């Protein structure tokens with residue numbers, strides 16, 4: 388199968404937090420999108436890997452994502468190993484995305500930056516002919532995404548560009564709140580974590596609004612790039 392966009396996150400909920408509005412908008416425009424989570428988030432203080440899997444499913448329904456899978460890597464111990472790189476090479480060759488979104492290059496959770504580098508390296512390797520992989524008994528063709536964009540999550544990182552999600556901020560927040568065990572819930576009896584506070588929940592909207600303020604739209608999500616971006620025309624630029 389081939390998708391236009393593949394979004395990868397170290398933990399279920401990373402993709403929703405970092406680029407949920409972007410994915411909802413792309414899907415509404417008829418683009419094909421797949422999501423891959425590297426770990427099950429089993430070390431999360433709140434909830435369990437089972438609840439997180441159910442929540443990821445619910446978030447997919449909200450955003451309209453029809454393809455999501457989990458690679459079952461070790462939460463908290465992501466590493467840029469040959470084994471993990473090859474798992475991601477297979478995923479890239481399976482979904483053949485033109486554009487790949489993945490974790491922030493630096494963040495509070497160490498898995499996020501590790502995932503950013505791991506996925507980035509795997510994108511390069513996926514384009515090498517002499518690395519042979521198989522899926523369901525068939526040889527996979529080489530594939531390298533045209534662009535890798537890193538979404539922004541906990542830490543403030545100055546984006547290289549922002550994407551207008553003005554009509555999709557509500558969907559983003561709804562998808563994040565599908566992770567009922569993870570985020571602000573005044574009735575929860577689970578321990579309070581930094582991402583389970585009211586402040587964190589409000590910061591999602593605030594950041595999108597602030598990036599929108601700076602760029603001339605209502606709400607936006609920011610990304611950093613690995614390559615210099617070139618435009619073929621200026622049609623989509625907000626002025």
Ligand SMILES: [Zn+2]
Nearest residue numbers: 397398401496
């Ligand atoms: Zn995470």
